[in-house]
Amino acid sequence: MIETVKLESVVADVLASTQVVDIHTHLFAPEFGSLGLWGIDHLLTYHYLEAELFRSAPIRPEHYWPLTTEKRADVIWKWLFVENNPISEATRGVIAVLQAFGLDTCERTLTRYRDFFRGQNLPEHLTRVFELAGIESVVMTNDPLDPEEAPLWDSLKPDPRFHAALRLDRLLNHETPYNSAEARRLVETWATRIRAVYMAVSLPDSFTFPAQDRRNQLLTEAVLPVCRDLDIPLSLMIGVRRQVNPAIQLAGDASGRADLRSIETMCREFPGNRFLVSVLSRENQHELCVYARKFANLMPFGCWWFLNNPSMVEEITRERLEMLGTSFIPQHSDARVLEQIIYKWRNTRRTLAPVLANAYRLLAEDGRTIERAAIQRDLQRLFRTNFYNWTSR
Ligand code: RAT
Ligand code: ZN
Numbered sequence: 001m002i003e004t005v006k007l008e009s010v011v012a013d014v015l016a017s018t019q020v021v022d023i024h025t026h027l028f029a030p031e032f033g034s035l036g037l038w039g040i041d042h043l044l045t046y047h048y049l050e051a052e053l054f055r056s057a058p059i060r061p062e063h064y065w066p067l068t069t070e071k072r073a074d075v076i077w078k079w080l081f082v083e084n085n086p087i088s089e090a091t092r093g094v095i096a097v098l099q100a101f102g103l104d105t106c107e108r109t110l111t112r113y114r115d116f117f118r119g120q121n122l123p124e125h126l127t128r129v130f131e132l133a134g135i136e137s138v139v140m141t142n143d144p145l146d147p148e149e150a151p152l153w154d155s156l157k158p159d160p161r162f163h164a165a166l167r168l169d170r171l172l173n174h175e176t177p178y179n180s181a182e183a184r185r186l187v188e189t190w191a192t193r194i195r196a197v198y199m200a201v202s203l204p205d206s207f208t209f210p211a212q213d214r215r216n217q218l219l220t221e222a223v224l225p226v227c228r229d230l231d232i233p234l235s236l237m238i239g240v241r242r243q244v245n246p247a248i249q250l251a252g253d254a255s256g257r258a259d260l261r262s263i264e265t266m267c268r269e270f271p272g273n274r275f276l277v278s279v280l281s282r283e284n285q286h287e288l289c290v291y292a293r294k295f296a297n298l299m300p301f302g303c304w305w306f307l308n309n310p311s312m313v314e315e316i317t318r319e320r321l322e323m324l325g326t327s328f329i330p331q332h333s334d335a336r337v338l339e340q341i342i343y344k345w346r347n348t349r350r351t352l353a354p355v356l357a358n359a360y361r362l363l364a365e366d367g368r369t370i371e372r373a374a375i376q377r378d379l380q381r382l383f384r385t386n387f388y389n390w391t392s393r
Pocket of ligand 2: 026
């Protein structure tokens with residue numbers, strides 16, 4: 001039995017030793033070569049930091065984009081790390097990564113950091129990064145219509161620590177020549193070929209289902225039947241408003257509240273399908289939990305993108321624990337640059353330890369004896385087996 005005052009340190013300890021599955025990232029296995037980003041220049045030119053740059057530096061987007069990646073990284077370091085204190089979540093993350101490698105975090109220029117990353121051998125570095133992050137495996141984002149990525153699959157077999165996920169944004173959100181039968185063949189061939197653990201699409205806040213549009217038709221006639229036949233979930237990431245400010249490129253997307261009655265309809269009308277769902281708007285979080293209580297084929301996951309900040313993660317996870325127990329997946333990293341998994345998972349553990357400990361404290365106060373083994377079982381479920389049970393049935 002654990003004394004109440006020790007709960008938080010026991011939870012933190014169990015969390016630290018739980019090897020998580022990172023169920024949504026934009027990372028690539030090393031076999032994909034230059035598609036996989038790592039190192040200081042990519043860490044600094046992450047679009048979360050680019051959005052912050054234009055608020056703190058006297059540089060306009062049209063003068064930033066023509067620069068090389070190294071020059072962009074120099075500008076970001078100067079304005080967000082030297083001229084200002086890096087206290088935002090995304091900037092602090094870079095500091096945490098440097099510290100994890102034992103580097104001085106106060107350099108005025110990037111020379112030493114560049115030397116360090118240039119000196120790393122990728123396979124060993126990758127293993128070290130996974131260890132530092134406490135990660136067992138990650139899920140990539142694999143777009144069958146990406147002209148750079150698709151041909152690579154002809155000749156490669158990814159490192160088994162990287163699972164594939166078939167991303168359908170181009171197919172479902174862009175104009176493409178595929179009719180339903182062709183789309184069905186495309187997703188079936190690709191999901192099988194890359195052994196996709198799920199299919200995924202990001203959707204605008206205006207997404208409605210059912211509706212008389214091409215996206216609905218392809219979902220109903222191609223994507224959902226193939227997911228059901230292959231027995232894999234469909235991941236819906238809802239609430240992104242793409243390119244509200246195109247001048248800042250990838251950093252120019254925003255969020256909006258969606259009507260989650262679409263989720264209700266899909267879960268009810270397609271009981272043979274499973275849905276992983278993440279919503280980008282804070283205002284949609286509670287109703288997502290309500291729908292998850294109604295439909296066992298709905299798995300809420302992650303605190304996505306603008307929600308991956310301690311204040312939001314704390315609030316959303318507390319609500320999910322209260323409403324769903326351990327039947328959800330608390331977080332994914334959305335990392336685009338390898339080393340980001342170090343800080344993103346460190347922050348997740350740091351934020352969630354007190355939230356989980358508080359749930360156990362309340363339970364202890366209400367009369368249940370809390371054992372370490374029971375905490376271990378819960379955390380395994382939250383961070384690993386909810387995902388495995390949903391994807392490898
Ligand atoms: O969080 C991000 O990096 C976004 O740009 C998106 O990639 C988002 O996560 C997505 O998968 O659409
Ligand atoms: Zn993403």
